[in-house]
Amino acid sequence: TDTEISRLIGADYFNGSVLPCDNETSPGNWMVYCSGRLLQAVMAVKLYPDSKTFVDQPMKANLTGEVIISEFNHRFPGPIEKISKEEVADFVNEFFDKEGLELDVCELPDWIPRPSSISQIQDPTYQAFAQRLHFIWIQLCRKMKPEVKTDQERFSLLYVPHQFIIPGGRFREFYYWDAYWIIRGLLGSQLYSTARNMIRNFAYIIDKHGFIPNGGRVYYLRRSQPPFFAPMVYDYYMATQDVQFVNDMIPAIEKEYQFWSKRRSVNVTVEDVMNETLHMFQYRTEAQTPRPESFREDVLSAENFEGRKRKQFFKDIGSAAESGWDFSSRWFKDGGNLSSIETTNIVPVDLNAFLCYNMNIMQFFYQLTGNPIKHMEWSTRLRNFRDAFTKVFYVPARKGWYDYNLRAKTHNTDFFPSNAAPLFAQCYDPMNSQLAVDVYNQMETSGAFAMPGGVPTSLHKNTHQQWDYPNGWSPLNHMIIEGLRKSINPTLQQKAFILAKKWLETNVMTFNASNAMWEKYDVKEPDAKLATGGEYEVQAGFGWTNGAALDLILTYSDRLKYSGPLLQSLISDTTSSSDPPSTTPITSSSTYFGFSHSFLLPCTIIVALLL
Ligand SMILES: OC[C@H]1O[C@H](O[C@H]2O[C@H](CO)[C@@H](O)[C@H](O)[C@H]2O)[C@H](O)[C@@H](O)[C@@H]1O
Numbered sequence: 001t002d003t004e005i006s007r008l009i010g011a012d013y014f015n016g017s018v019l020p021c022d023n024e025t026s027p028g029n030w031m032v033y034c035s036g037r038l039l040q041a042v043m044a045v046k047l048y049p050d051s052k053t054f055v056d057q058p059m060k061a062n063l064t065g066e067v068i069i070s071e072f073n074h075r076f077p078g079p080i081e082k083i084s085k086e087e088v089a090d091f092v093n094e095f096f097d098k099e100g101l102e103l104d105v106c107e108l109p110d111w112i113p114r115p116s117s118i119s120q121i122q123d124p125t126y127q128a129f130a131q132r133l134h135f136i137w138i139q140l141c142r143k144m145k146p147e148v149k150t151d152q153e154r155f156s157l158l159y160v161p162h163q164f165i166i167p168g169g170r171f172r173e174f175y176y177w178d179a180y181w182i183i184r185g186l187l188g189s190q191l192y193s194t195a196r197n198m199i200r201n202f203a204y205i206i207d208k209h210g211f212i213p214n215g216g217r218v219y220y221l222r223r224s225q226p227p228f229f230a231p232m233v234y235d236y237y238m239a240t241q242d243v244q245f246v247n248d249m250i251p252a253i254e255k256e257y258q259f260w261s262k263r264r265s266v267n268v269t270v271e272d273v274m275n276e277t278l279h280m281f282q283y284r285t286e287a288q289t290p291r292p293e294s295f296r297e298d299v300l301s302a303e304n305f306e307g308r309k310r311k312q313f314f315k316d317i318g319s320a321a322e323s324g325w326d327f328s329s330r331w332f333k334d335g336g337n338l339s340s341i342e343t344t345n346i347v348p349v350d351l352n353a354f355l356c357y358n359m360n361i362m363q364f365f366y367q368l369t370g371n372p373i374k375h376m377e378w379s380t381r382l383r384n385f386r387d388a389f390t391k392v393f394y395v396p397a398r399k400g401w402y403d404y405n406l407r408a409k410t411h412n413t414d415f416f417p418s419n420a421a422p423l424f425a426q427c428y429d430p431m432n433s434q435l436a437v438d439v440y441n442q443m444e445t446s447g448a449f450a451m452p453g454g455v456p457t458s459l460h461k462n463t464h465q466q467w468d469y470p471n472g473w474s475p476l477n478h479m480i481i482e483g484l485r486k487s488i489n490p491t492l493q494q495k496a497f498i499l500a501k502k503w504l505e506t507n508v509m510t511f512n513a514s515n516a517m518w519e520k521y522d523v524k525e526p527d528a529k530l531a532t533g534g535e536y537e538v539q540a541g542f543g544w545t546n547g548a549a550l551d552l553i554l555t556y557s558d559r560l561k562y563s564g565p566l567l568q569s570l571i572s573d574t575t576s577s578s579d580p581p582s583t584t585p586i587t588s589s590s591t592y593f594g595f596s597h598s599f600l601l602p603c604t605i606i607v608a609l610l611l
Pocket of ligand 1: 175177178214215293321323324325326327
């Protein structure tokens with residue numbers, strides 16, 4: 001019953017547990033956004049359909065977290081299940097502003113209507129499509145109101161000095177690994193200073209917090225996301241040749257690497273490697289309580305756990321969120337149910353491949369900037385790590401790299417796109433082209449590359465999780481394609497092109513049907529469908545989907561030909577004008593990127609007219 005659910009949500013989760021944010025990470029507001037009876041009351045009455053809404057709401061001017069909590073306790077001293085929805089709603093309306101009000105839309109000073117990169121795309125459909133993606137950056141630009149800097153404790157939003165591109169929809173703040181694909185797209189749009197400023201924001205965050213949190217909110221301060229800061233700097237350098245910028249960013253990359261080494265490392269002894277302990281990395285948050293942005297969902301999922309087991313469950317949930325794959329059968333002991341989650345027992349192949357990539361980038365950066373000692377230090381680190389990586393993750397009998405499970409002392413040899421991360425990160429001897437061919441063939445036999453709409457996130461059906469079959473995500477499709485493209489083998493490079501074409505057709509056709517780019521797609525359908533599953537509705541926007549698509553179109557701009565159904569509307573909409581086309585998604589939902597259509601469309605037109 002509702003009362004039983006309220007009682008469950010109101011139980012004691014915080015005492016003695018590590019919180020997602022606390023007095024150390026966010027002194028003035030942790031008691032509102034990461035803990036406490038007010039948070040529980042809001043979740044118990046389901047004040048909003050999305051748990052994230054409340055924890056994104058700023059406190060009203062001249063209020064502090066302490067004052068709000070003491071007033072709440074004074075007004076409602078009794079059990080949480082006795083507080084009504086109306087009472088909670090009145091209290092929240094009295095003390096909080098609406099979510100998103102601390103951010104403004106912004107102009108991109110380096111945006112021009114027709115960048116030369118897009119004009120040189122050969123195929124008319126893809127040129128028109130890329131042009132539409134280029135317009136979307138304007139809608140996803142956000143800057144912080146000045147009070148976020150001057151009065152930080154009133155906001156769950158983390159202050160950063162420069163404007164940035166958001167994913168879109170409910171994701172109104174920066175996200176760490178999303179930003180890598182966003183930046184790939186910005187570089188394709190020749191928005192170099194926007195890309196540079198986003199990277200500078202992350203350097204600022206590393207300097208302040210010692211690492212990059214999952215996203216730009218205080219409730220993300222105890223977990224990170226896949227480490228893509230160094231690759232962002234690397235790709236920016238490849239596009240601009242700006243050595244000075246690389247020099248400026250090196251201290252931040254070093255500092256972030258320390259975070260992963262000190263707080264996320266794990267010793268692995270693989271059985272057939274005698275007496276050898278290998279130092280690897282894991283996704284492993286310290287937090288042991290429900291994620292504030294999904295508080296209600298986490299409490300309900302933890303219904304059958306108590307005490308230490310419940311703390312461990314929340315830690316495994318938060319650690320899966322740190323992986324970016326929240327949630328997936330990849331982390332489940334039984335391959336099907338969230339209740340069997342064991343993220344912290346797993347040594348993930350992708351995280352270790354990404355850190356291997358970081359090491360490679362660092363040895364390169366130190367050579368580039370003329371520091372032979374540090375170049376040598378990182379080269380040695382890379383060489384040793386690559387050897388260890390092969391020992392821990394490569395399974396000769398299954399011709400591939402796989403996650404290693406510390407509990408089961410075995411590998412998970414199921415298909416996941418993360419198995420291709422070492423190709424993307426080049427954490428193998430690139431001269432060993434046969435290895436890459438073997439890995440590709442092994443993945444192909446799973447059937448994952450034969451889906452009509454792109455590569456799915458797993459082949460585990462009916463888990464109803466968003467990072468599972470039949471959902472395809474742009475970062476993972478892009479990563480596989482790039483991994484194959486970067487190999488020295490022409491056959492694999494051709495396979496990369498075929499996968500890119502398929503993924504792009506899904507993007508174009510869905511855009512044509514819905515007038516929007518989406519967070520993820522259902523790839524089992526030939527006619528491109530929106531994805532389902534997970535704990536929130538599929539979101540429109542969408543930062544990394546735009547970025548990955550733009551990057552792939554530009555990579556293959558000389559030979560890509562659209563061969564799907566005729567999309568006359570897309571071509572006639574954009575090829576002859578620099579005005580922004582209509583951006584109303586064709587769905588039942590009434591909002592887009594968190595703003596109503598009636599607000600967004602005029603804004604876009606005004607920005608374009610100003611330009
Ligand atoms: O609110 C639930 C979860 O939402 C985020 O995860 C998803 O969106 C992110 C932004 O696009 C993306 O980075 C992540 O891979 C997605 O699974 C958030 O990152 C999670 O931490 C959060 O719990």
